[in-house]
Amino acid sequence: MPIITRKNYLYTVRPGDTLYSIAQRYRSSVQEIMRINHLYPPVTDPGLIYPGNLLVVPDVSSAGKVSYIVKSGDSMNSIAMKFSSHVDLVSGINRIENPSMIYPGQLVTIPAFIYEIQMGDSLFNISRKFGTPLQSIISANQGRPGFQTDVIWPGYQLILPQITSRNIVVWNPLPGTRVASGQRIEGQARAFEANVLHQVRDANGVIVSNERFTTADIGAPAYGSFISTVPWDRSPTSSVGELWVYTRSANDGSIQDLVRTIVYF
Template sequence: MLAIVFKKNYIYTVRAGDTLYSIAHRFGSTIEAIERANHLFEPVTDPGLIFPGDVLVVPSLLETGKVTYIVKSGDTVSGIASRFSTFSDLVSGINNLENPNLIFVNQRLIVPVFIYKIQPGDTLSAISRRFGISLSNITKVNQGRPGYQESVIWPEFHLILPLPTSLNIVVWTPLPGTRVVNRQRIEGQARAFEANVLHQLRDTNGAIVSNERFTTADEGAPEYGNFNSTLPFDRTPTSNTGELWVYTRSAKDGSIQDLVKIKIYF
């Protein structure tokens, strides 16, 4: 799976009085792991030096799971959604927020992103192409990180990558840029009429490798229910790359709605 990081990671904004030790202790990490994930070394900064306002990726050494954003003073759901190139409704829905206008400092919110550990020889443009994620969205989601710049990237730096989403759908598995096999498992969350979620798999030549099928989320609209399914191959791919389509269909005319396209490899 390339260098995707599946251990739990936190996105945390440094405050006055914070130290790397206190941050590491709070999130079950280590000073060394935080330094590596954010390249807190020369020439970016003196080793381990952080300032209020710095945005850090904090790798947990103890947990696995989705990336969690730690709410800071002044945050709003709409602002958080914009940073991560997604929608306020989706952020509220996947976190079961009763009142999206009421969030508080230190609140933990799941956000639709994943973490990629940069490898020697990587470039941002190559990463953008590999995962099918625009360079502008990559830059936006990594704003405020001391080790991030478009011109130079550092091996082992933990790059935040936004997931493709629609207003009503996020797909957690498979992740963009990963290899899909016959009967691949698919998982996500959706706000869907009668909880019906559809999917298909296409290769780059337009051949439908896995025909349209539907699955049912565990809750229907207005909730964001969890769904899971599999992708049986109905024909052999004719190319090495393709797209997973996850969507709903209009109850009125059957047209595709809320389409999420995820770049995958065969």
């Protein structure tokens, strides 16, 4: 599936900006910005942008996570809400100690990824394919000049918020990824004693990879980074399943902060 893994910035156009000045600032190219934001007919005149437009700006030289560029009037709450996330999580993964102290131009990593629309796609089937609620897709892409809810264009690149809990985000694998035994998983978690658990289930409820644990590099109240691998204990009985990443309650052992990521076998 055409998930885009290069570094991308989410930039809000300011008065005086041009596509050339934006491209120069973020190691991008005018042609790529135009292509992935569909800045040409029938959506707009070629390259036409206005202050307030939200653009996906690709860094053509490197891979990495999606960064939102804070604009005047933003708050951590408004950023978290736009991308269907949590203030605690977004602040924690960015090591922002005081969420009320952010400033225009600041880079904020958000739990989202970029997907390039293919022929035959619809917002509904994209939502189902990646497990991202339709309203979350609409919210994340609101304000983009090439975005419409009723017509989508092959080659256009959508912002897709990731499913997270308040305390866990999974960076790898991304939703919709094809996985195999030994799959590497990576993420960040705010977890008691830094313990993070994971398992894989197929669509028939078969536990393909039994529950195992890994340890983040820092325990709560910080959001520590964790890495693990997922071996198969039995063969999948369907082509689709879910990676579960979670913690367990110290009181009764119940699953807490469950993040379920759709994967394909």
